[in-house]
Amino acid sequence: MEVQMDKQAKWITEAVEAIAETAVKEDGEYWRGTYTREDDNAVALLKKYMESKGMEVYSDAVGNLFGRITGNRPEVVMTGSHRDTVRRGGKYDGMLGVLTAIEAAASLTEELGKPEKTVEVVAFCEEESSRFPTSYLGSRYLCGEFSERELADLDDDAITLGEAMKRSGYLKEALADKRTDLERFVELHIEQGGVLEREQKQIGIVTAIVGLFCGEVYFKGHQNHAGTTPMYMRKDPMPAAAEFIYRLNQWAMGHQYDLVCTVGKLNIKPGNTNVIADEVMLTFDIRSPKAELIQEAAAMIETLKKELEGDIEISVAVPCDEPPVALDEEGVTIMDLLAQKGNYNYMKITSGAGHDSQVLAQAFPTNMIFVPSVRGISHNEKEFTRAEDIEAGVHFLRDFLQETAWKKLGSDNHEQ
Structure with a gap:
């Protein structure tokens, strides 16, 4: 009708x-x-x-x-x-x-x-x-x-x-x-x-x-053969990226009634099944009506970067930080x-x-x-x-x- x-x-x-x-x-x-x-x-x-x-x-x-x-x-x-x-x-x-x-x-x-x-x-x-x-x-x-x-x-x-x-x-x-x-x-x-x-x-x-706090995190490792490179000799950015996602989500769950947090995009280079990744990029999108939680989100991203950085180089780009x-x-x-x-x-x-x-x-x-x-x-x-x-x-x-x-x-x- x-x-x-x-x-x-x-x-x-x-x-x-x-x-x-x-x-x-x-x-x-x-x-x-x-x-x-x-x-x-x-x-x-x-x-x-x-x-x-x-x-x-x-x-x-x-x-x-x-x-x-x-x-x-x-x-x-x-x-x-x-x-x-x-x-x-x-x-x-x-x-x-x-x-x-x-x-x-x-x-x-x-x-x-x-x-x-x-x-x-x-x-x-x-x-x-x-x-x-x-x-x-x-x-x-x-x-x-x-x-x-x-x-x-x-x-x-x-x-x-x-x-x-x-x-x-x-x-x-x-x-x-x-x-x-x-x-x-x-x-x-x-x-x-x-x-x-x-x-x-x-x-x-x-x-x-x-408020919105959104950005990209880059994890730089070293590309190598998946079969011939022992675990103890690898510079694989994937485990660091996975832990970053897990810990960010755990933090967000502690404020689940006051904010939302999403990792909506994950790029792995070169992205082959038999190749240790050279670089991983992930995005984060954090939103809250409380200004103090937007500030806490920024601090949490920086804390995770410092704690997970080592053999893997980590950099963060924040194109959107709106209160x-x-x-x-x-x-x-x-x-x-x-x-x-x-x-x-x-x-x-x-x-x-x-x-x-x-x-x-x-x-x-x-x-x-x-x-x-x-x-x-x-x-x-x-x-x-x-x-x-x-x-x-x-x-x-x-x-x-x-x-x-x-x-x-x-x-x-x-x-x-």
Whole structure:
């Protein structure tokens, strides 16, 4: 049976399906890595959507894409999300927030005319760090937190970040400083968990985002023959890596109600059954709403490095060290009042996933809206959000943008 939805939700759901086709690689894998052919195709389609809805479209030096609606005032209220995906990810993570922002801003302009404050829709690049180890690249750039040295970061094919940017037509101008015109940012995103669905809520007003401590650990040994090298003569990095994983997990289990810890990737070189490994690389992803546990995680990684290092050289790279953040209290209050006034089925919620909002909240007033993920599934091709929840989400985002960007200064805010 066909689901009934209004024209805004209909446009979004159709656009989700259309733009998902850009992420299917030639080998059938679903992955839109930043600065790839798949990303370039998505950017071209997003530009088309923005331009068709009357937006002025531009990109910055690192490849963030913007659709601008000039208001009566220069202050910018920005909304959007990221456009990249993880490998074998889903079509709603990030992109739903971009498309919902396009439709919300455009439909408000069509109904109410020119906004009081300038509105920009953004499609951030490289949030997931699925191609390069540089997470939240686009949002950090807006905050003035991206450094030129990161342009030397390498992907799995030894292509530098700077080279990849140039191949996609970016990095034509000097890197800019922090945006000075950005007054507020709001991001709609799928929950990526099952709380809203379990509680039968359509809208989540996000009050805080967990801290993240993520990185890579390299164990350097000595490659040799598996049959002719006695155990006592080996420099095998695998046992050290295995003990590192075991002890890190044991530490995490001691805080299991306050944090999560994941080793999600393990690379062994050269990776042959009859060869002692030369190098092992593993990743760690530690998250907690408690700042002291993020600090303890960093100390634990350093302790394990020192205690396990010896014949095996161990090095650690930490591309992501983000503290827990509380989102803008004024924005949360506005959302709470709008949800009550509009009779939305909502709840307040903490985000267990990291988002561009986590970075932006450290520099600008920032808020988030969650819509449900069916069965809590995300970072998976089965990721799905129902049309009726998308409809609730776009209307709630419209309400918030109308309140923060269209309402004239001095008018009665949050009237009941």
